[in-house]
Amino acid sequence: MKRWQNAILYLVVIYLILLLGPVAGLDLPRIFGEIARSPASLVQQLLVGIVNGAIIAIIALGYTLVYGIIELINFAHGDLFMLGSFMSLTVVGAFGVGDGASPAASLLAVLSALLLSASLCAGLNVLTERYAYRPLRNASRLAPLISAIGVSFIFINLGLFWGGLRSFFPIMGANAASPKSFPDLLPRVDVLQALGIEANIAFTTKDLIVLVVAVVLMVGLHLFVQYTRLGKAMRATAQNREAAKIMGINVNQIIALTFLIGGALAGAAGLLVGLYNNTVVFTMGFTVGLRAFTAAVLGGIGNIIGAMLGGVLIGVLSALSDQYLSSRWTNAWVFAILVVILVFRPGGLLGENVQEKV
Amino acid sequence: MTLLELRDIHTYYGNIHALKGASLRVEQGEVVTLLGSNGAGKTTILRTIQGLLRPRQGSIRFEGRALESLSTEAIVRLGISQSPEGRLIFPRMTVQENLEMGAFSRRDSLGIKADTERVLMLFPRLRERISQKGGTLSGGEQQMLAIARALMARPRLLLLDEPSMGLAPMLVTQIFSIIRDINTQGTTILLVEQNARMALTVAHRGYVLQTGQIVLTGTSKDLQSNETVRKAYLGET
Numbered sequence: 001m002k003r004w005q006n007a008i009l010y011l012v013v014i015y016l017i018l019l020l021g022p023v024a025g026l027d028l029p030r031i032f033g034e035i036a037r038s039p040a041s042l043v044q045q046l047l048v049g050i051v052n053g054a055i056i057a058i059i060a061l062g063y064t065l066v067y068g069i070i071e072l073i074n075f076a077h078g079d080l081f082m083l084g085s086f087m088s089l090t091v092v093g094a095f096g097v098g099d100g101a102s103p104a105a106s107l108l109a110v111l112s113a114l115l116l117s118a119s120l121c122a123g124l125n126v127l128t129e130r131y132a133y134r135p136l137r138n139a140s141r142l143a144p145l146i147s148a149i150g151v152s153f154i155f156i157n158l159g160l161f162w163g164g165l166r167s168f169f170p171i172m173g174a175n176a177a178s179p180k181s182f183p184d185l186l187p188r189v190d191v192l193q194a195l196g197i198e199a200n201i202a203f204t205t206k207d208l209i210v211l212v213v214a215v216v217l218m219v220g221l222h223l224f225v226q227y228t229r230l231g232k233a234m235r236a237t238a239q240n241r242e243a244a245k246i247m248g249i250n251v252n253q254i255i256a257l258t259f260l261i262g263g264a265l266a267g268a269a270g271l272l273v274g275l276y277n278n279t280v281v282f283t284m285g286f287t288v289g290l291r292a293f294t295a296a297v298l299g300g301i302g303n304i305i306g307a308m309l310g311g312v313l314i315g316v317l318s319a320l321s322d323q324y325l326s327s328r329w330t331n332a333w334v335f336a337i338l339v340v341i342l343v344f345r346p347g348g349l350l351g352e353n354v355q356e357k358v
Numbered sequence: 359m360t361l362l363e364l365r366d367i368h369t370y371y372g373n374i375h376a377l378k379g380a381s382l383r384v385e386q387g388e389v390v391t392l393l394g395s396n397g398a399g400k401t402t403i404l405r406t407i408q409g410l411l412r413p414r415q416g417s418i419r420f421e422g423r424a425l426e427s428l429s430t431e432a433i434v435r436l437g438i439s440q441s442p443e444g445r446l447i448f449p450r451m452t453v454q455e456n457l458e459m460g461a462f463s464r465r466d467s468l469g470i471k472a473d474t475e476r477v478l479m480l481f482p483r484l485r486e487r488i489s490q491k492g493g494t495l496s497g498g499e500q501q502m503l504a505i506a507r508a509l510m511a512r513p514r515l516l517l518l519d520e521p522s523m524g525l526a527p528m529l530v531t532q533i534f535s536i537i538r539d540i541n542t543q544g545t546t547i548l549l550v551e552q553n554a555r556m557a558l559t560v561a562h563r564g565y566v567l568q569t570g571q572i573v574l575t576g577t578s579k580d581l582q583s584n585e586t587v588r589k590a591y592l593g594e595t
Contacts, residue, residue, distance in 0.1 A: 229458075232455055235448070235451060244459070245430050246442055
């Protein structure tokens, strides 16, 4: 019986994908022709995808860390990231730096934005855990989930309110709900040209800086979780909260620390998205957040390396779809691939499945 | 000298009255065993001692210090560690990391290093498995790891909950001989066991628990020859 159901499920999935193919312009000869004509644009899209994916990965880490430790899908996480981008915009506005500001002034503004945005999001995330999730820790699993959706609405409206504070922050622009332009503060020196490589590929210091910051954050988190005392306590709490308590680990503190780290990463991602895409909008928490959540599930929710892999994978797939198919079908492709992977590997790509002996 | 003293402890799970006025004492250097059938409240006593459950009434003193309002972290730091029922190994952490977690309450890295060496001497099997994930160990190895991990806190009182559960008879004998070694090396032990026969061979004294109350106490020798114990817990007629 189970096998029959599975077979039908697979057939439906494959049918839907075959259907999606012609509708969304999956014309392999044309695509291969385009790639053969201009291999550089393929490399270009891969690079764009990797940089965007690295930012998605940083947000995905916030979902995966929290899920790993309290098995909660923190629906408010995407909106927290949006608030981070608004904080960054506000700080940059307060410094009065605009497009083409001097490198020193830009650097100072960017570093301040990073610090304040990360602190704001870390603080908000810890408060959310303390007052919206912790009281529900022993309730049914649906209760904190709904609480998270509520927090998400609060954050969205906070963003909308913040975006309308033109009289305090002129940089927010005329309309609260419209996208706001984020000053282009990162230098755009062509990296390949500087290295003496002749190629028709745009890879500037702007891409490089965003990529390096993202990678440093990811490597830093990995080392922290893998090798420090508190990082190990985080893993222990995630694997068996009761046993962690018995070891003398203050589980509440460790859960708060997890929200602190996830929030700080969301804040950093808010700044990076602003600097990289040069526009931020209050609905971004949902659109980008959904992708980041997908990345976390794709990689295996709860798994840190999985979230990184999922983020980069989704970034690259989106870039390729934008270039060779059609950007309006990109989300459909991303989710189709998610469905396929989950059908064959329900735990995600790197979802661990160690048997626990009783 | 009295290390641990419970006086008239009442503990509840929600509305269920699990411990109904249990009192017991553990002297420095002893092995004391708690016997009783399923649901008698043996595990509840250990969880109450460690602050994982709060007694509604009664006092717990460890070296004269009141424990009933302290957090589990503080109690572990005072020197009470536990190898819990069901072992509760961290499945995706290596044996080494599991041991490190056992020493979480300590900051003396030299002492931790020495104690790692000591527990690996006690359990040579764990040395062979040192970089293996806890979840890949056999049941017996996990039991050894659970005891070793509890020892890493350098406890003055070690709580052992059902160390023989689910193990082959030969392994049970081995585990109990190690428990005796741990005690002769100076650690006081409070042992909860279903296997009363084995427990009474290593323990100095014992308490018999029935539906949340202590019904009998005495030296192991007394208990071994006691009519009720022989019938109910040693399977003799």
